[in-house]
Amino acid sequence: MRIIDPIRISYKNLLAAKFRSFLTILGIIIGVGSVVIIISIGQGAQALILDQVSGIGSNLIGILPGASDEKGPPAAAMGIKVTTLKYGDLEALRGGKKVPEIEDAAGYVMGSQTAQYKGESLTVSFTGTTASYINVENTEIAEGRFLNKTEETDMSKVAVVGENIVRDFFLNEDPIGRVFKLKDQNFTVIGVFKSKGAAGFGTASADDSVFIPLATAQNLILGINHIAFIRAKAKSAELIPYAIANAKTTLRERHGIDDPTDDDFSVRDQAQALEMVKNITDVLRYFLLAIGAISLAVGGVGIMNTMLIVVNQRIREVGLRKAVGAKTADILAQFLIESAAISFFGGAVGIVLGVILSYAVYLIMQALQYSWVFIISWQSIVVAAMVSIGIGILFGMYPARKASRISPMEALRYE
Amino acid sequence: MSNALIQVQNLCKIYDNEGVKTTALSNADFRIKKGEFVSIMGPSGSGKSTLMQILGMLDRPTEGKYFFEGKDTFKFDDDTLAEIRNKKIGFVFQSFNLLPRTSVYENVELPLLYDQKPDKNNEKKVMDALVAVGMEHREKYLSNQLSGGEKQRVAIARALVNNPDVVFADEPTGNLDSKSGLQVMKILQKLNGDGHTIVLVTHETYTAEHAQRILYMKDGQIIADDPVKNRRVADGEEQLLK
Numbered sequence: 029m030r031i032i033d034p035i036r037i038s039y040k041n042l043l044a045a046k047f048r049s050f051l052t053i054l055g056i057i058i059g060v061g062s063v064v065i066i067i068s069i070g071q072g073a074q075a076l077i078l079d080q081v082s083g084i085g086s087n088l089i090g091i092l093p094g095a096s097d098e099k100g101p102p103a104a105a106m107g108i109k110v111t112t113l114k115y116g117d118l119e120a121l122r123g124g125k126k127v128p129e130i131e132d133a134a135g136y137v138m139g140s141q142t143a144q145y146k147g148e149s150l151t152v153s154f155t156g157t158t159a160s161y162i163n164v165e166n167t168e169i170a171e172g173r174f175l176n177k178t179e180e181t182d183m184s185k186v187a188v189v190g191e192n193i194v195r196d197f198f199l200n201e202d203p204i205g206r207v208f209k210l211k212d213q214n215f216t217v218i219g220v221f222k223s224k225g226a227a228g229f230g231t232a233s234a235d236d237s238v239f240i241p242l243a244t245a246q247n248l249i250l251g252i253n254h255i256a257f258i259r260a261k262a263k264s265a266e267l268i269p270y271a272i273a274n275a276k277t278t279l280r281e282r283h284g285i286d287d288p289t290d291d292d293f294s295v296r297d298q299a300q301a302l303e304m305v306k307n308i309t310d311v312l313r314y315f316l317l318a319i320g321a322i323s324l325a326v327g328g329v330g331i332m333n334t335m336l337i338v339v340n341q342r343i344r345e346v347g348l349r350k351a352v353g354a355k356t357a358d359i360l361a362q363f364l365i366e367s368a369a370i371s372f373f374g375g376a377v378g379i380v381l382g383v384i385l386s387y388a389v390y391l392i393m394q395a396l397q398y399s400w401v402f403i404i405s406w407q408s409i410v411v412a413a414m415v416s417i418g419i420g421i422l423f424g425m426y427p428a429r430k431a432s433r434i435s436p437m438e439a440l441r442y443e
Numbered sequence: 444m445s446n447a448l449i450q451v452q453n454l455c456k457i458y459d460n461e462g463v464k465t466t467a468l469s470n471a472d473f474r475i476k477k478g479e480f481v482s483i484m485g486p487s488g489s490g491k492s493t494l495m496q497i498l499g500m501l502d503r504p505t506e507g508k509y510f511f512e513g514k515d516t517f518k519f520d521d522d523t524l525a526e527i528r529n530k531k532i533g534f535v536f537q538s539f540n541l542l543p544r545t546s547v548y549e550n551v552e553l554p555l556l557y558d559q560k561p562d563k564n565n566e567k568k569v570m571d572a573l574v575a576v577g578m579e580h581r582e583k584y585l586s587n588q589l590s591g592g593e594k595q596r597v598a599i600a601r602a603l604v605n606n607p608d609v610v611f612a613d614e615p616t617g618n619l620d621s622k623s624g625l626q627v628m629k630i631l632q633k634l635n636g637d638g639h640t641i642v643l644v645t646h647e648t649y650t651a652e653h654a655q656r657i658l659y660m661k662d663g664q665i666i667a668d669d670p671v672k673n674r675r676v677a678d679g680e681e682q683l684l685k
Contacts, residue, residue: 033556044544348540351501352601353529353557355522437502440540 038366052334055327056374063320064382067408070313091258111254112292126278129271133260134164145208154238156245172219179241188219190235328423335427347439359432367424375416449475454507467493480635482643482651485660499611500524533602537614539594541586551600572600592623609640629677
């Protein structure tokens with residue numbers, strides 16, 4: 029038998045029962061389509077997150093309160109409040125004496141509060157930070173100025189705001205010099221950030237946030253005296269390991285720690301943070317892929333179900349084919365090709381649909397002003413195509429074997 | 444045995460249906476020579492179809508020997524049996540067994556698709572077979588657009604396309620009106636005249652008498668094996684129908 033013959037027969041049989049074929053194919057379309065979309069969106073989201081994290085610079089070192097496993101997330105990220113970092117620690121790190129490799133460092137506290145302006149209220153994220161923020165985070169001011177060193181500690185009630193705050197809270201009025209209330213304290217706007225679009229790891233995007241002096245936030249808003257974390261900028265990427273080592277020694281001295289296993293802080297560089305985010309997003313991608321795989325398996329069961337019905341309906345045909353000389357392998361091939369054709373066709377449509385929908389997601393994310401990238405890797409297409417044919421063959425095997433083993437005599441008698 | 448196409452010895456078939464054993468055929472002994480036209484005749488349930496299915500290698504006997512062209516078929520595996528059915532045997536069934544929604548041409552071509560050594564003359568073979576049954580003008584019709592008689596003629600063309608040694612016809616006129624039935628008998632007699640061995644299964648004496656010899660069956664046994672004294676010739680019988 030020529031290879032083209034069973035393909036021709038399968039094509040004809042699929043066309044003969046169009047609606048049933050369509051429903052069977054639909055299961056595979058959904059399965060393959062969702063795998064393609066999941067891979068594309070997963071990669072897009074990962075790229076977005078990594079881009080945002082890396083957007084804050086690769087020379088950065090994070091100093092977090094509490095000990096933690098270097099590869100795992102820090103305690104603070106798990107929602108545990110640790111109060112071991114103080115303003116003095118920040119001063120020690122950024123002085124340039126104890127840790128000469130550090131160019132500058134900024135301290136942070138964060139929260140959200142209701143802000144009021146002209147009788148309107150809005151819940152805003154606020155960050156209490158030091159004047160060094162602007163240098164450490166590579167941020168620029170579009171209008172006005174940033175906090176200065178004096179304001180860090182003198183309880184000044186001044187604020188620098190992001191452009192989304194200007195749009196949503198000040199309704200696009202020029203905010204410089206305007207006074208608004210944050211937890212019943214009057215704050216004067218002194219500057220507006222240039223839009224950056226990216227959030228630092230652990231901080232809100234400057235676009236959406238209100239920045240106030242560190243001590244003001246600690247004392248007047250939050251009622252605390254510790255720092256949530258410190259971010260230090262090394263003089264160069266090569267100096268990061270030395271900066272980390274010296275920062276650890278300095279903090280151990282200040283906290284009276286002799287044994288490194290007793291550390292009540294952890295120091296990480298951006299590469300570690302990136303690695304950690306990648307690990308987390310990878311887990312998410314695999315999880316989504318598993319869901320896609322389940323939908324493919326459901327599609328496969330659909331094929332098996334349909335093929336079993338088809339075999340039952342065509343028992344006499346199988347009998348006739350055997351009577352005129354078809355061998356067991358010919359019948360097996362015919363039904364296997366038919367189920368593989370269903371899933372291949374479904375796979376092809378699923379891939380096209382998946383690509384189109386992934387592009388639609390890209391357009392939507394662009395419209396929402398996320399720096400989303402449209403990623404369709406050829407590997408995911410090849411894998412989706414191979415998997416869909418594989419599923420057809422795998423789930424078509426049982427019905428095809430059943431058909432091929434029918435005795436010609438019994439099949440011809442079948443009513 | 445030299446010119447015997449088919450020889451059976453003590454052939455038995457017992458069906459085992461969930462422990463209930465039914466003897467469909469017992470102790471059949473006969474020969475069919477190459478070029479013979481033999482009818483197997485008997486009432487419903489007499490075992491004639493079972494015998495034909497074993498002779499056509501669609502089924503295996505429970506006991507006994509079946510020699511085809513002098514070779515013991517017991518030794519053949521399923522694939523060899525399929526190959527013999529493809530090359531040396533043609534089947535005509537009472538219910539035609541044409542593939543639905545498939546053209547006349549493709550139905551006749553079917554056995555050629557399973558030929559292990561396909562040649563490029565398939566089209567000529569199909570057309571020759573259609574010409575032999577007078578159906579060449581319906582080549583492109585779908586099987587469900589044909590009348591019963593036409594369907595059976597297409598089925599005969601399918602049986603002929605591989606130029607088999609023997610054609611087994613199981614009640615080929617059973618679903619046809621007299622005129623169509625006569626046409627089918629005419630074709631079968633013509634094929635026999637061209638040298639094909641024909642084994643016809645029927646319950647009608649009239650149809651059986653178109654053969655040279657009749658094997659009478661009852662309750663799974665061959666009770667008589669007689670030559671036909673006044674053999675009917677289908678070619679001249681149209682007058683009787685008028």
